[in-house]
Amino acid sequence: MRSWLSDxxxxxxxxxxxxxxxMPGAAxxxxxxxxxxxxxxxxxxxxxxxxxTADWDLQGHAAAKGPVPLLGAVFAVPPxxxxxxxxxIPYLPAAVAKKKANQANWTMLDPxxxxxxxxxxxxxxxxxPFQIVQSQQNILISYEYAGAVRVINMGAPTKxxxxxxxxxxxxxWEGETLVVDVTSLMExxxxxxxxxxxxxxxxxxxxxxxxxxxxxxxxxxxxxxxVFSRPWKISMPLYRHVExxxxxxxxxxxxxAEELLYGSLRKKSSN
Amino acid sequence: xxxxxxxxTAALAAVILIAPLAQSPAAGQATTASAxxxxxxxxxxxxxxxxxxxxxxxTLTPFERPKSLGSKEFYTDQELAELTRRVREGRQGEQVExxxxxxxxxQAIRYDLEVYGFDRTKLRYxxxxxxxxxxPEGVVPPMLPQARERNAAMAAKVKGHEFDGPEQRSxxxxxxxxxxxxxxxxxxxxxxxxxxxxxxxxxxxLLHEIDHSTRVIPTDGRPHVPxxxxxxxxxxxxxxxxxxxxVDTTNFTSLSAYRGSSDKxxxxxxxxxxxxxxxxxxxxxxxxxxxxxxxTAEIPWTKTKGPVYEWACHEGNTMISTILHGARVxxxxxxxxxx
Numbered sequence: 001m002r003s004w005l006s007d008x009x010x011x012x013x014x015x016x017x018x019x020x021x022x023m024p025g026a027a028x029x030x031x032x033x034x035x036x037x038x039x040x041x042x043x044x045x046x047x048x049x050x051x052x053t054a055d056w057d058l059q060g061h062a063a064a065k066g067p068v069p070l071l072g073a074v075f076a077v078p079p080x081x082x083x084x085x086x087x088x089i090p091y092l093p094a095a096v097a098k099k100k101a102n103q104a105n106w107t108m109l110d111p112x113x114x115x116x117x118x119x120x121x122x123x124x125x126x127x128x129p130f131q132i133v134q135s136q137q138n139i140l141i142s143y144e145y146a147g148a149v150r151v152i153n154m155g156a157p158t159k160x161x162x163x164x165x166x167x168x169x170x171x172x173w174e175g176e177t178l179v180v181d182v183t184s185l186m187e188x189x190x191x192x193x194x195x196x197x198x199x200x201x202x203x204x205x206x207x208x209x210x211x212x213x214x215x216x217x218x219x220x221x222x223x224x225x226x227v228f229s230r231p232w233k234i235s236m237p238l239y240r241h242v243e244x245x246x247x248x249x250x251x252x253x254x255x256x257a258e259e260l261l262y263g264s265l266r267k268k269s270s271n
Numbered sequence: 272x273x274x275x276x277x278x279x280t281a282a283l284a285a286v287i288l289i290a291p292l293a294q295s296p297a298a299g300q301a302t303t304a305s306a307x308x309x310x311x312x313x314x315x316x317x318x319x320x321x322x323x324x325x326x327x328x329x330t331l332t333p334f335e336r337p338k339s340l341g342s343k344e345f346y347t348d349q350e351l352a353e354l355t356r357r358v359r360e361g362r363q364g365e366q367v368e369x370x371x372x373x374x375x376x377x378q379a380i381r382y383d384l385e386v387y388g389f390d391r392t393k394l395r396y397x398x399x400x401x402x403x404x405x406x407p408e409g410v411v412p413p414m415l416p417q418a419r420e421r422n423a424a425m426a427a428k429v430k431g432h433e434f435d436g437p438e439q440r441s442x443x444x445x446x447x448x449x450x451x452x453x454x455x456x457x458x459x460x461x462x463x464x465x466x467x468x469x470x471x472x473x474x475x476x477l478l479h480e481i482d483h484s485t486r487v488i489p490t491d492g493r494p495h496v497p498x499x500x501x502x503x504x505x506x507x508x509x510x511x512x513x514x515x516x517x518v519d520t521t522n523f524t525s526l527s528a529y530r531g532s533s534d535k536x537x538x539x540x541x542x543x544x545x546x547x548x549x550x551x552x553x554x555x556x557x558x559x560x561x562x563x564x565x566x567t568a569e570i571p572w573t574k575t576k577g578p579v580y581e582w583a584c585h586e587g588n589t590m591i592s593t594i595l596h597g598a599r600v601x602x603x604x605x606x607x608x609x610x
Contacts (some may be wrong), residue, residue: 140478
């Protein structure tokens with residue numbers, strides 16, 4: 001009986017998989033045409049947020065004990081399937097050791113713990129919302145975390161005047177997709193709390209594609225010949241904050257990082 | 272080409288930026304009568320007045336009126352030309368009454384103007400006003416006794432503990448709230464002090480170059496966030512009155528005082544595009560726990576060129592650790608000496 005049931009289930013599932021595979025385009029999301037802005041571009045305006053654990057680790061990971069035992073289950077590592085296409089991050093052999101060292105000393109080294117500007121793409125999937133303000137010449141993205149901000153130039157591409165934490169962004173439309181080329185990123189940012197890192201040769205190409213009224217698909221292709229053997233890609237949906245009067249609030253985290261950064265320099269109490 | 276002057280505050284040391292290349296204001300001359308060309312207010316694709324661009328509030332006009340001018344609210348063209356000439360021909364550091372020299376102010380000079388490219392010959396007035404504060408007084412009203420007491424009590428708490436830990440240092444040093452980015456926005460002692468405006472449907476975003484301070488202001492008539500949510504820069508909501516963007520801000524913290532105000536501060540800012548290269552920025556501050564009456568200032572902004580640089584203050588802040596470390600070293604030396 002049991003064997004018959006499982007055989008049937010397997011057969012059914014196999015048939016369904018074959019059927020799906022045979023249907024053209026079934027594996028891809030159906031083409032979605034986004035509402036337009038007054039000047040005819042896909043309208044990306046809104047407050048968005050990733051709902052995943054990519055900031056904990058871009059790669060798939062099981063739940064784990066948090067770094068501060070006193071916080072119990074409040075600050076344990078939540079599990080996640082990962083957002084890296086093909087799962088593997090193609091580190092050059094020489095870079096693997098640094099990634100491991102970063103991870104081992106994560107709480108002391110992570111720029112997020114220090115409230116430093118997060119860089120791209122990490123700003124997108126930090127566990128805080130961000131807002132897209134879309135104009136013709138520029139698209140401004142304001143991130144709640146650390147008050148980070150970037151202005152994407154939608155005109156003729158311009159060259160960065162220097163390296164910066166959030167990089168230099170030139171954007172263009174490819175059909176439904178906003179494509180942003182990000183260069184001149186500083187080496188000081190990380191990709192996640194698992195210590196995944198890059199060098200100052202980082203080049204990121206982001207793709208924001210509306211996939212329904214309240215979701216976008218976000219992809220970032222990451223290229224850094226000093227750290228990785230080939231370009232690799234992350235992808236995830238972003239969700240719109242649909243609640244009434246949704247608003248970014250201040251998360252000026254400097255004051256939350258001061259104990260970590262300066263605690264050892266405090267005046268010792270004289271008693 | 273002049274270089275843009277970066278910052279005169281002590282936070283300079285913390286800024287991760289090379290001295291940027293320059294953008295001298297695109298055109299300050301538009302206010303002269305000869306430039307009175309027909310100009311129509313541009314609109315965004317969704318029909319709102321278009322305030323977008325990069326703006327500078329740099330001006331020679333002082334915030335408060337010099338006492339000697341009494342209730343004189345405006346200069347004549349001749350007086351303004353004479354003042355401008357004296358500023359431009361003056362030596363570095365030479366004070367001119369009726370002119371806010373910023374970096375060239377004797378008290379403010381900590382850096383060689385040559386090094387920072389602050390060009391005294393480019394300084395100019397942006398209106399005929401004798402002070403940015405409008406009205407017959409032209410100064411901030413006297414502080415109420417209760418406000419003096421409140422501020423004195425706050426200062427007393429820190430006295431003797433200035434170097435104990437980061438919390439006793441100023442918000443500006445800590446890169447939490449730099450003096451130049453506090454709202455209302457007033458000219459800072461540097462040549463640029465850039466503000467970039469980007470508008471989307473239902474929102475106007477204001478990006479202040481200094482410390483990348485950004486406000487995304489909804490213009491859909493929504494109320495403020497609940498009163499118990501207090502924010503360093505307050506909660507801003509906006510609406511359009513004709514061609515003017517009106518922004519109302521409340522919910523400040525008790526620590527983000529503006530000129531000694533309390534968390535009861537209520538700020539109303541008005542942005543009106545006056546010409547292709549000029550925006551009139553007017554603000555009224557009201558705080559009945561600090562001043563007997565509201566007061567208003569008006570600042571013309573001039574359109575300028577980018578780029579707006581990333582001003583990462585906290586990321587390069589070596590000041591707090593250096594100051595605290597210095598204090599610990601001194602304490603240790605004093606202790607050894609005492610033994």
